[in-house]
Amino acid sequence: MKRRVFAVIRKEFIHIARDFRSLIIILVMPVLMIALYGYGITLDMRCIRFAVVDLSRTPQSRALIASFTGNGFFREVAGDYTPDDAPSLFRQRRIQMMLVIPRDFAASLATQAETTVQVLVDATDANVGTYIHTYTEQVLQGYASSLSGAVQPILRLEPRLLYNPDRKSTHFFVPGLIAVLLMLVSALLTSITITRERESGTMEQILVSPIRPVEIVIGKVIPYITIGFADGALILASARILFGTPVHGSLLLLALLGTVYVFVALSFGLLVSTVARTQVIAMFMTVMLTILPTFLLSGFLFPVASMPTVLQYLSRIIPATYFLVIIRGVMLKGVGIAELWLPIVSLCAIGTFILSVAVMRFRISLE
């Protein structure tokens, strides 16, 4: 038994080592993705382009403008504009926000209890629109409270952000990326390695030997668990080095649960290989069935709670949904098994189900 499994493991590693290009892709892709997400794609807004129509032209109005330009979130598109310029400026995407300060701004500040300024926001992207709105409100509030003699509101919010105080979206992405990449790499490699053997006829040559199907499966799974593990470690390390993404909880626990997750992904790859007859179909199926749900439905980008009810049910059968709760909890909150037992049990249950169906089908497909 050991001798046969070992032979498969060894052969699989030789395949991996000889296919140097794929190996590089497997190991470099995660680091590239981290860099891309960390530097390029970000949910934080910086440098919101805005134009000012200052009808007041007073020291007070200039102070208001300065409080926008001085904080790094807004960048003024200089020019002498009137409110009529707004449509063309928005359409040409030169500005995302326009601030209109009325003629009687200074006078109103001095005499009235309430003063109004107009803010136009490009809400083509609803999310971005909300961000701009929120930021603008914060700047205006800051300005208002800086005015001497301004009335302090009776109740004031003093929010304190926990677990990701700088609101860095990288810290939010890194755990998600680990979940996506581990799923993709493990499932893809497994489904391809098995369909390749079937396509080339080598599976048949193995099957006339006394080896058992389960020995083939174990021998094939172990090398790819190793690769999945290396990938996960690589992502964590590069996120740490490039962006200082922390792991507050236990690394050991993370490694352990990561292995469970990789195992689920490998089982899925095995399941695909029992259905797909060629490598191309296997690749296509794996990508469709792992990447898309993991990206869209697991809570990697969009919170599960804000999805339509049907999709929320769907998200419950996606392993990444549970792994995301686990990995974000361990990395950002530093929680342990006591808090995570439910997603852990769910993940194991899904994994067991996929694995048993896969092994059953694998046996049948060998007949």
Place this chain on the structure above:
Amino acid sequence: MGPDTTVSVRGLTRDFGSFRAVDDVWFEVHTGEVFGFLGANGAGKTTLIRMLCGLLEPTAGTATVCGLDIRTRTRDVRRIIGYMSQKFSLYEDLPVRANIEFFGGVYGLPRSALKRSIARLTAELQLEEYASAQTRSLPLGIKQRLALGIALLHNPSVLFLDEPTAGVDPIIRRNFWRIIYDIAGRGSTVFVTTHYMEEAEYCNRLLIMHQGKIIETGSPSELKTRHDRPTIRDVFIRLISERMQEENAV
């Protein structure tokens, strides 16, 4: 079933959907025989061999290999048979040595036994110079010798060769047959399918198949006398054309 019977086939049948690829086949093969399956493409030769190797489940009937039932003792049967498929099916991206070591491992051969086997076979099959070559880069004739060597690693009692010489030139083919005789001479039983008629003459006994059924068995000389033809090729053509005429008449 005689004392020297190695393979006994009893009513093997295999359907693919509504198509009957092998139809109620009965025969026995003796120890040390070189036993040939002859037939046109689609006659059922490969399906029959695949059932005997445990790669296909029979629809009906069964067979024993060295007294072991292929349906119930499949794994034990696999320990004592060697199989070389029609299509070259070793790992092209691995070196020759890695291929040999892998299959040795899959048969659970201990390292020392595997080493002895490799040494003996590479000498016999003249593969020494290719040990560290890339499998992909080998000429077809060498690839087939390598596949044969791998099928022989665990000293099988019965060797199944499915069109082992397809596509190689006559000299290499003759060489290959010399090796097959050596194997049979050492007491192994060899099954060969072929559609090269001159190869059929080398077999101790022949079984001619047509549309899933056995239409004739016997040694090459018996068949030639019985049908009064100078070569197996002529016997084969006569048998098949008779069949076709019968079918057309019906």
